[in-house]
Amino acid sequence: MFGHPVAGNRNHPPILAPGVPGPDGRTLILVNTEKPSGTRAAVERWSAAPLVFLTRLPRWVLLAVILALVAVGLVGSGWVGAAGLLVLLVLLSWFAYLSWPGLGMQGRILRIAALVLVAAFAVDHLL
CATH class of the missing domain: 1.20.58 (Methane Monooxygenase Hydroxylase; Chain G, domain 1)
Incomplete structure (x- = not known):
């Protein structure tokens, strides 16, 4: 598991590493490993916390x-x-x-x- 914070929140629990099953049995799969730039990077950074919230529901x-x-x-x-x-x-x-x-x-x-x-x-x- 990665220990980095999500969207600047250091109290956030770690994110799953690619290919490692989570507590609910789902596995994160990386499709595109290229680093996004510009607007896409900003949208992905902004989306990190809401997406983590949605995956926990x-x-x-x-x-x-x-x-x-x-x-x-x-x-x-x-x-x-x-x-x-x-x-x-x-x-x-x-x-x-x-x-x-x-x-x-x-x-x-x-x-x-x-x-x-x-x-x-x-x-x-x-x-």
Whole structure:
């Protein structure tokens, strides 16, 4: 295990080393080992703490949040539905941006299609 802090928090527990199973049995796999620079490095640094938080939650929690946002977006009308879909769009965009370097062409196309679809539904609610 690595002993370095996450996002400057020295009290944070260590992060799993690649290939070492964690307490819940999941294993961290490095896909892209190149050092990011510029904006990507800043986004990855900013995302470290929220991603650690999300990985510590039970898996069903994130699924429930996404399903709730989809339900609000589809059932809600006007600004309420659009707001739910826009929050979902931001969340999915964040995940897509972080996973982009390790994706093949098919994965990139599917993520773009999902983002365009959610954005189209959000715009439809506003019109």
